[in-house]
Amino acid sequence: xxxxxxxxxxxxxxxxxxxxxxxxxxxxxxxxxxxxxxxxxxxxxxxxxxxxxxxxxxxxxxxxxxxxxxxxxxxxxxxxxxxxxxxxxxxxxxxxxxxxxxxxxxxxxxxxxxxxxxxxxxxxxxxxxxxxxxxxxxxxxxxxxxxxxxx
Amino acid sequence: xxxxxxxxxxxxxxxxxxxxxxxxxxxxxxxxxxxxxxxxxxxxxxxxxxxxxxxxxxxxxxxxxxxxxxxxxxxxxxxxxxxxxxxxxxxxxxxxxxxxxxxxxxxxxxxxxxxxxxxxxxxxxxxxxxxxxxxxxxxxxxxxxxxxxxx
DNA sequence: GTACAACTTCAAGTTAACTTGAGGTCAAGG
DNA sequence: CCTTGACCTCAAGTTAACTTGAAGTTGTAC
Numbered sequence: 001x002x003x004x005x006x007x008x009x010x011x012x013x014x015x016x017x018x019x020x021x022x023x024x025x026x027x028x029x030x031x032x033x034x035x036x037x038x039x040x041x042x043x044x045x046x047x048x049x050x051x052x053x054x055x056x057x058x059x060x061x062x063x064x065x066x067x068x069x070x071x072x073x074x075x076x077x078x079x080x081x082x083x084x085x086x087x088x089x090x091x092x093x094x095x096x097x098x099x100x101x102x103x104x105x106x107x108x109x110x111x112x113x114x115x116x117x118x119x120x121x122x123x124x125x126x127x128x129x130x131x132x133x134x135x136x137x138x139x140x141x142x143x144x145x146x147x148x149x150x151x
Numbered sequence: 152x153x154x155x156x157x158x159x160x161x162x163x164x165x166x167x168x169x170x171x172x173x174x175x176x177x178x179x180x181x182x183x184x185x186x187x188x189x190x191x192x193x194x195x196x197x198x199x200x201x202x203x204x205x206x207x208x209x210x211x212x213x214x215x216x217x218x219x220x221x222x223x224x225x226x227x228x229x230x231x232x233x234x235x236x237x238x239x240x241x242x243x244x245x246x247x248x249x250x251x252x253x254x255x256x257x258x259x260x261x262x263x264x265x266x267x268x269x270x271x272x273x274x275x276x277x278x279x280x281x282x283x284x285x286x287x288x289x290x291x292x293x294x295x296x297x298x299x300x301x302x
Numbered sequence: 303g304t305a306c307a308a309c310t311t312c313a314a315g316t317t318a319a320c321t322t323g324a325g326g327t328c329a330a331g332g
Numbered sequence: 333c334c335t336t337g338a339c340c341t342c343a344a345g346t347t348a349a350c351t352t353g354a355a356g357t358t359g360t361a362c
Contacts, residue, residue, distance in 0.1 A: 016319085044263070054247060060318090077255075080255045086247055096202075097234045100233055104230040104231045154309075170349075305361090317348095318347095320345105328340095
C-alpha cells in the first residue's frame, strides 16, 4: 500500500501518517523510489493508536505502550491504570452532567442562587473535577513495583 | 484583595489571573498604584471558569457563556447541550473502560487475538470514540433557533 | 528614607499534535 | 519526450492555555 491508500483506509491525512512515522508510531516496510510502502498491518497499528487517543493517551504514551514490535503486548497493569483513570473521569463527568442538567431546569432566579449549582461550583473550584490528576494513580501504582532499570 | 490573595484563594498562579483578565474572563475592580485590586466575587467567577474547564470548555467558550456581567445567567439550552455532550463522552469512556478492563484480564495470548479487544479497536478506528464530535450536537441544536443576527 | 519583595508590562517561549509551504523527485500516460 | 500529479523532505506555522523573563515601579517594613 502506498501512503494515499493508508490515508483512505484510515481516514488520516498523509501528513499525519508521515508525522506518525517520524514519531515512531508506525513504520513503512520500505520504499519504491521515494515513496513509502506500508504493509496492511499498519492499519491495525493505526487502530491501536486511535484507541489510545480515544482514551486521551498522548502520542508519547502510545509510543511506549506499542513497542516497536509488530505485536504490541501492552502492559496489562497499564491497562488497569487507564481503566481506573477512566473511572475517575466518568465519575466527574457524571457529576458535572447531573449538575448541568439540574441547573438547566432549576427555577432559581439565577444559577448562582441554586444550591446544587453552587455545590457544583464548589467542586469545580476545589479542583475535584479539574482532570489534572491524569497520571497520579498511575504513578502511584507504578511506583509500587519500583524502578525496574536501576540497581 | 490583591492578586496574590486571589491567587492563594483560587489556587491559580498570578500569571494565570493576569492572563484571564486579558482574555476578559475576570476583571479587577481597580488599581492601587499599579496593582490590581479584585473584589471577592472574582472567586465565584473563577469557580465558574473552573467548572467550565472541568467539562472541557475552551476559555473562549467560557468567555461567551459568562458575559461581562457580574451575574452570568448562563444559557440554559447551552447547559443542556453540554450535558448531552457529557453523556456521549461518558458512554464512550464507559465502553473504553470496560474494554480496557477486559483486555487486562483476558487470557488471549495477545490482545490482538481477543475478540473484545478487537471490537474495541474497531470502535476506535471507526472514529466512534474519537471525541472529535465536540460541538456537533451543540451546532445542531443551536441551528434550530437559526441565526439570530442575520436577516 | 531607603531597601526590597511584590507587583507591573510586554514580548517571547513552551507543549502537543499536527498542518502548510517551498522546492524537489519520479513513474506513467499521451 | 515531456508533462503531470502524487509523492518526497525539511522548515516553519498553528492553536490553546499558559509560563517565563527582562526591565521597570511601588507599598511597606525597618
